[in-house]
Amino acid sequence: MSALTAQRYALGRAVAMVRDRPLAFLLGVALVAIALALPLAVASVLWAARPALAQVQPAPEVSVFVSIRAATRDVDALKGRLESIPGVAGVTLQPKDAALAQLIKRSGFVTTPAELGANPLPDVLIARLQLPVSEQSLDAVTTTVKGWPLVDSVRSDLDWYRKVRALARLGTTAFLVFGGLVVVLVTLILVGTVRLHAGTRADEVAVLELVGATPRFIVRPYAYSAALTLALASVLALAAVFAAHAALRAPIANLAALYGAPFALPDPEPIHVLAVLAGAVILGWAVGVVGARAAVSGR
Amino acid sequence: MTPATPPAHPPPLVSFDRVTKLYDGDRAALTDATFTLNRSEFVLLTGPSGAGKSTVVRLVCGLEVPTSGQVVVAGEDIARMRRRALPFLRRSLGVVLQNLMLLNDRSVLDNVALPALAAGLSHADARERAQAALARVALEPAVRRVRPDALSGGEQQRVALARAIVNRPALVLADEPTAHLDEAGALHLLQLLEQFVVAGVTVMMATHGEAVPLPARARVLRIESGRVLR
Numbered sequence: 001m002s003a004l005t006a007q008r009y010a011l012g013r014a015v016a017m018v019r020d021r022p023l024a025f026l027l028g029v030a031l032v033a034i035a036l037a038l039p040l041a042v043a044s045v046l047w048a049a050r051p052a053l054a055q056v057q058p059a060p061e062v063s064v065f066v067s068i069r070a071a072t073r074d075v076d077a078l079k080g081r082l083e084s085i086p087g088v089a090g091v092t093l094q095p096k097d098a099a100l101a102q103l104i105k106r107s108g109f110v111t112t113p114a115e116l117g118a119n120p121l122p123d124v125l126i127a128r129l130q131l132p133v134s135e136q137s138l139d140a141v142t143t144t145v146k147g148w149p150l151v152d153s154v155r156s157d158l159d160w161y162r163k164v165r166a167l168a169r170l171g172t173t174a175f176l177v178f179g180g181l182v183v184v185l186v187t188l189i190l191v192g193t194v195r196l197h198a199g200t201r202a203d204e205v206a207v208l209e210l211v212g213a214t215p216r217f218i219v220r221p222y223a224y225s226a227a228l229t230l231a232l233a234s235v236l237a238l239a240a241v242f243a244a245h246a247a248l249r250a251p252i253a254n255l256a257a258l259y260g261a262p263f264a265l266p267d268p269e270p271i272h273v274l275a276v277l278a279g280a281v282i283l284g285w286a287v288g289v290v291g292a293r294a295a296v297s298g299r
Numbered sequence: 300m301t302p303a304t305p306p307a308h309p310p311p312l313v314s315f316d317r318v319t320k321l322y323d324g325d326r327a328a329l330t331d332a333t334f335t336l337n338r339s340e341f342v343l344l345t346g347p348s349g350a351g352k353s354t355v356v357r358l359v360c361g362l363e364v365p366t367s368g369q370v371v372v373a374g375e376d377i378a379r380m381r382r383r384a385l386p387f388l389r390r391s392l393g394v395v396l397q398n399l400m401l402l403n404d405r406s407v408l409d410n411v412a413l414p415a416l417a418a419g420l421s422h423a424d425a426r427e428r429a430q431a432a433l434a435r436v437a438l439e440p441a442v443r444r445v446r447p448d449a450l451s452g453g454e455q456q457r458v459a460l461a462r463a464i465v466n467r468p469a470l471v472l473a474d475e476p477t478a479h480l481d482e483a484g485a486l487h488l489l490q491l492l493e494q495f496v497v498a499g500v501t502v503m504m505a506t507h508g509e510a511v512p513l514p515a516r517a518r519v520l521r522i523e524s525g526r527v528l529r
Contacts (some may be wrong), residue, residue, distance in 0.1 A: 204404075205403065208417060210362070213415055
């Protein structure tokens with residue numbers, strides 16, 4: 001019963017504190033909401049685009065150029081042998097006839113493959129490797145395949161793969177740093193605000209200490225107040241994210257259609273919305289406790 | 300084995316043993332003070348302004364720690380107590396400081412109920428106790444809903460006293476409680492404090508005013524220039 005009473009008292013005091021300074025409270029909520037809205041919007045768009053990004057994310061490939069002397073059954077045998085190598089996720093054949101037809105089509109020559117006589121292009125087997133791939137395992141596959149009969153040459157795109165991966169890592173790190181800085185910024189602003197606020201209520205703190213209130217009892221209203229601030233700010237930030245999604249949905253769909261990629265921007269998932277709200281409340285509570293304790297201990 | 304026998308004289312509620320309190324490193328507010336407060340005793344701490352009376356009150360309720368010597372309250376050495384234990388000791392004390400420290404952002408009733416809430420009582424019980432405490436200090440029910448700054452000095456003094464007794468403390472400390480009262484108000488307050496003593500409460504009242512009529516049951520401790528005179 002006493003724990004419930006203490007919580008009720010703290011919540012009542014937090015609401016009273018908001019009532020006492022509504023403008024400052026609303027300004028604080030708006031400031032935090034703006035700070036949170038940007039990383040949340042970026043995160044939600046990235047999350048929504050995740051399936052599309054996964055499709056374009058390359059897996060390293062090894063291209064095996066088969067000798068032009070190889071017959072169809074030789075190519076099929078090579079394909080089977082390639083598929084049996086550990087770490088190879090799949091092998092696709094790019095037939096030399098299809099490659100020649102595509103070359104003629106792209107070059108704009110008005111000729112037919114039959115007029116060229118013998119097809120000068122090789123069949124190409126493209127082996128896609130399982131992720132993650134180390135440089136050593138890729139080298140091992142390349143070296144092994146190079147020694148096979150009827151294989152002219154072998155090339156891997158490890159460098160390209162590495163560059164794309166590095167770019168993706170850079171983007172992820174930049175986003176995490178940016179998001180982390182925003183959270184740190186919000187935390188510092190709120191700690192400072194709570195500390196100042198508790199400082200202006202030094203008389204109340206002194207009375208509470210005099211009558212035997214525990215530090216927990218003293219700081220709890222500030223924890224509620226900060227949790228309320230962050231919860232409301234995150235609701236506003238999420239509303240902004242939903243609004244941004246609604247505004248961007250049609251233009252993004254149009255752009256994606258122009259590239260022949262069906263991509264729709266969905267709203268944030270309910271579980272993510274709940275996670276953001278819960279995180280905001282927990283962070284707000286912690287920030288309130290830290291700020292108020294700093295004010296009380298510094299008296 | 301011999302059964303333990305209760306002590307003939309219970310230990311004092313408060314004891315000061317060669318207590319010195321220095322401010323700013325060298326300004327002595329209290330020097331080598333040794334005295335005790337017994338249970339159900341009315342002690343008047345008298346002396347001129349700046350003599351060190353408030354320092355004694357602040358030392359007893361743990362708002363200060365002695366520079367040297369030992370202050371023991373209800374068996375606890377104030378200087379050696381863990382900070383976490385201090386609130387629980389303070390709940391057994393009722394304190395009225397010179398600055399009454401009433402909160403003007405809430406009603407009289409809420410001011411008085413605050414120590415009970417802080418002690419963990421339910422909202423209803425705390426308000427019930429607050430009503431009883433306000434009745435004990437004879438404050439009209441009509442003023443209980445107003446804010447303290449709407450009351451006269453004497454009424455505010457009684458609100459502070461009601462807040463001090465709401466947790467039914469073993470010791471009431473009152474620092475210059477009659478300072479802003481007229482003679483009738485001071486007399487009434489002293490009668491109230493005497494009633495507490497009769498009910499088993501120890502009362503220590505600091506005062507510099509000679510105008511205060513000394514209660515017949517009171518023991519007087521005179522303090523001058525930080526020294527307690529016998």
